[in-house]
Amino acid sequence: MTTVATDAVMDYDEAMTKFDPVMGLEVHVELHTATKMFCGCPTEFGAEPNSQVCPVCLGLPGALPVVNEKAVESAIRIGLALNCEIAEWCRFARKNYFYPDMPKNFQTSQYDEPIAFEGHLDVELEDGSVYRVEIERAHMEEDTGKSLHIGGATGRIHGADHSLVDYNRAGIPLIEIVTKPMVGAGERAPEVAKAYVSALRDLLRALDVSDVKMEQGSMRCDANVSLRPRVGEPLDEAQLEVPLGTRTETKNVNSLRSVERAVRYEISRHAAILEGGGSILQETRHWHEDTGITTSGRVKSDAEDYRYFPEPDLVPVAPTRETVETLRGTLPEPPGLRRKRLQSDWGYSDLEMRDVVNAGAVELIEETVAVGASAGAAKKWWLGEPSRRANAEGQDIVTYAAGLGLTPAHIAELDGLVAAGRLNDSMARQVLDGVLAGEGTPTAVADARGLELVQDDGALEAAVDKVIEANPDVAAKIRDGKVAAAGALIGQVMKEMKGQADAGKARELILAKLQ
């Protein structure tokens, strides 16, 4: 075991009084095309090692790559959705390096001629304000193989005595989306970083070009962070003119929560070094999810060390303007507009909608409403126990629910049982607990646990009479028109009925008897 010295960090709030953070995010997205970027090998996740590999993937002599038409279309659609210009003519390039994750000793990428460039994405933050992220470029490239390091204590490169490589992933179409330096976010930089990656994920999902599963690596984020001295408010002219500091690039930050944490950590680490009179080394950093820190990786190569040159085996890509306009016509409703439309359909307030968005439950609620639940019930049940538990597990709610087999149809069924008067709210919560515990569908859980409102009006009426008699003071108040006082009696009626009654009906009966 090697021990990694823990770096000094400055308290975040203190760092913000002294420094202004600037970020740049590079997001790699695997396209979910059926085949690889330059050959017909399948791209299925989780296949047997080296079972989706051919001479093109391996760079064997004589193998000739040919571009995947669908991948180019996806790249253009992504560019258009990010409000980018689409190149009229661009080439692929070889990025040369020696590392066994590419058997060819180069990665086919794009260099100074990206397919898409100069765009932006407006990102809504938790408080509803909007930060515009300027997009530098989106270019096409291929993914690399996956290495397994053997012999090291932690499965990382350090300490390994040999590595095992699976080239199934090598050649899968990848789009790299690079932002311009993100300035002016100030202390909200980590939140902005997370919101950007989240918005990008929603956009790519809506485009249906990628699985965007960060936990499976089909969407990966590298976060560049630098600090410059703070001379004013983040958006002050004087502050924006301060030259950028040296950046570090934190690799493979693979969850939304980690994006926020990693940026925050690097800001605190840079601040401690700069405050101590030191200087930042331009390097890549490894993010450690478990400990929440970064450690030094390799010193970043200069671009010229990659000896880029135009790929001679692939001819230029020159999308006609007609093609571009046709693809523009296939773009989905932008997620921001879609949310506004759904909010209006569902009748949610701004605050309610924001809660739903922040919980990542928009799609779940949409599907739940589509299978028959009311919008209010769908929100109530998804944002209740399932959301709370997903948070506690550090997962997003979609992944969490999928893991437990909780579906929109379950929630709609639960809502149906309540609407039909079979369950009251507290019983429905117990039923949901049962569904979350894997006991089956809501109806099955209700049956198995014997949860059913007593439909016997006689029993309910008897309970109401008993409670009114026992509480003459409260009854008098209600007779005088203080309807709100009925709450106290309803509670007691429910107690009498051991929870197995419809509170609404109890209320009706009480009021009918006392008015």
Next chain:
Amino acid sequence: MHGPDAWSGPEGLPHRLARMSSLSRDDVAHLAGLARIELSDAELDRMVGELGVILESVAKVQQAPTDGVAPMSHPMPLTNVTRPDVVRPSLGAGAVLAGAPESEQQRFSVPRILDED
């Protein structure tokens, strides 16, 4: 971020080499490092001389009058050669690994990757 001009100059030649009039021993050592080639001191000295001659020869190309001539990377006037997104059979892991000097767990076994830092 990548500078826009690093592959300007003679097509395919890295910028640094293109503008280099003479090659230093350090340059050769750096290139050897990038190519993962181990050179002895004597080999380094010899390569400085030999590569210098090659560079000088290639540099003569730069004297050609290229004003108004667009750089060319592909001799054929073709664009947009693509294929449909349809799966074709892969080789199969057995055939793939037949070319591997060593394999383990159906993967290529490679020597420990040197720490890059």
